[in-house]
Amino acid sequence: MATFATSDQLLVIIDPAARQRDGESVRIAKDVLSAGATAKVCLPQGPEEFARALGRRGSRRPVVVGDDRALVRAVTLLHRQRELAGCALSVVPVGVTALAESLGVPAGPVAAARAVLEGAERRLDLLVDDSDGVVLSALGIPPAPARAAAVEPVGVPTGRPWLRTRYRSLVRTLAPRPTRLTTVPAPGPSRLRVEVDGETVVDLDQPVEAVTVAPGGRGAATVEVRPLSGPGAEATPLLAEGRRVTVTGADFRYRADAVVSGPVRRREWTVREGAWGLTLPLPG
Template structure:
């Protein structure tokens, strides 16, 4: 693991979703970082400004303050501009979805994560790259797991007058409730690992999961649809994974993509660097 000098200059990119969700954690992270290193703070208002700030980082070490989506966005941008090899990313997780960050070894508290930026070391990690130049840092799932989304509640109105309805909506808005979008059900896909078929189209599957494992290999786990007794999961590992099916969707980290009929992922060994605690 490569360590860093305290004299390094930092480019702190604060994702807008982090500022909106937890401004206090953002403030704490800024205070810790500014006490230990020279830094420039960037407050992008959207994806384009986020990308522009990352591209114009110069010799500064980039520090992303945000959730898992912000981390994936940064890695994707660096990958597509072929700059991953020479750039070590740091992350201070702030937001609702930070499970990926935690699984990679990043402290999920603002103070501990900011200290890791200053005192940690770079660790090279594998990732999956698909044939559309997308990346997967943590896990790939087919079909995508059920998602929780916010649904606005209707407001009860006791008068039919338009001005009254408007006043009620303004003064007494109801918080959105969370609803679950169900999984699309069993999928019929062919899964090939390094050219060998693990499961074919005539055997429906409940789930397929792919994760970048150690040693430049992807770990594949297939759960066939069970009839009666629970079916035994199928396991395989290899450097390339190809999935073929009729308009299937997949979840890569926190984003759902598709539908596609064919997609191939390959393992890029030690393709990106993440700054993690030294101990």
């Protein structure tokens, strides 16, 4: 991990949704950051101004104050500008922040702002799809099964708490929320071909209830496929790991982090090892 000095110059980008949702947390975060470092504060009014501010950061270390969508937006912009490798991103979560917290960012504006000032950069794997989209934590197909909020996927290897945390985050993310995106009706079983590094895990002749994919560390993705179970039966999940995951099927949707995408008939995700840096608290 690369540690930071409080003398670093910060570019604090406050997402407009965060200002509307919880102005008090935004104020606290801004005060803590400004007291501990030289901070330039930007108040973009929309996505275009957000992108412009991030692109003009110069030597300043960017800090996003906002929810999971703001974090994904920042990583996506830096990826598409091919600037992820040289940029350590920091975030103070405000709003819906299950993704940020699953990655190790502290909850609460004071703890998160102190981590920005006193923490260290950790390089994390990234899933990049064939349309140049990114996945920070996990993706799920179909996007919003109604019972996902109460069930943790089985088959997660023991002794790997960080992976269990990511899967629990995925379950929370898949749970329906009162937003426009979650008006997508819960689909029935899907017929999908899932391939990992060219090897077929499940083919179109086997209906599946769900597929989850997450960066598993060490440059590999962890894949879980749940075949359709019969009445009163519990299907054994199919598990695989690999660098490249390809899903093919008839007009399927998927939720990647906080966003539902599709329908598509084919999508391929490739793991980029250590592709992006996030400031996290020092161990211990």
